[in-house]
Amino acid sequence: GAGVSQSPSNKVTEKGKDVELRCDPISGHTALYWYRQRLGQGLEFLIYFQGNSAPDKSGLPSDRFSAERTGESVSTLTIQRTQQEDSAVYLCASSLGPFGQGGIDGYTFGSGTRLTVV
């Protein structure tokens, strides 16, 4: 597609339920990232994919968070047993590749999924 697509755009879930957030990167972008933005704050890095591998998962806040990527394309971020502190906007971004390999070009964000845990 023309841009990074995320779905759903909004999700309200009950505490304790599992949620899946989806990201469709720009076609041909080998690098994919997930970030979290709490209300009124900056973006926090969660995880980075290069192809289908995740060389950096250091930002995942707990073992309730996991992510996968298949076909060097779509990625899913799963949050198990959601808690109220998980409420945030989850942003996905993609780029052509790692920095130093044209990765600066096209580092593009999606519009995010606003997750509300009640």
Place this chain on the structure above:
Amino acid sequence: AQKITQTQPGMFVQEKEAVTLDCTYDTSDPSYGLFWYKQPSSGEMIFLIYQGSYDQQNATEGRYSLNFQKARKSANLVISASQLGDSAMYFCAMGYGGATNKLIFGTGTLLAVQP
């Protein structure tokens, strides 16, 4: 550790005037990149400008320019001829290569352009 600091939580500017948004960074990596993003109330992150650590000249993109002072580790964004549509949150971010490819973001500056 890598860190981005934006010390201005909010800024006001009159329409058609220039404004500078401050950003300082901390890294021991010699190779890095500095980004500015705009986030309007709609929530999307809009890329504005990029400066590489080895770039000799300050980056410019239309009304946006980046005042890169490497020795002081600052990367201030200058917006010339402010427009009402420039009202938004502005984030400075740093990226670096190696095994990790993430961007580290500052806390942002909320810019309000007044008519």
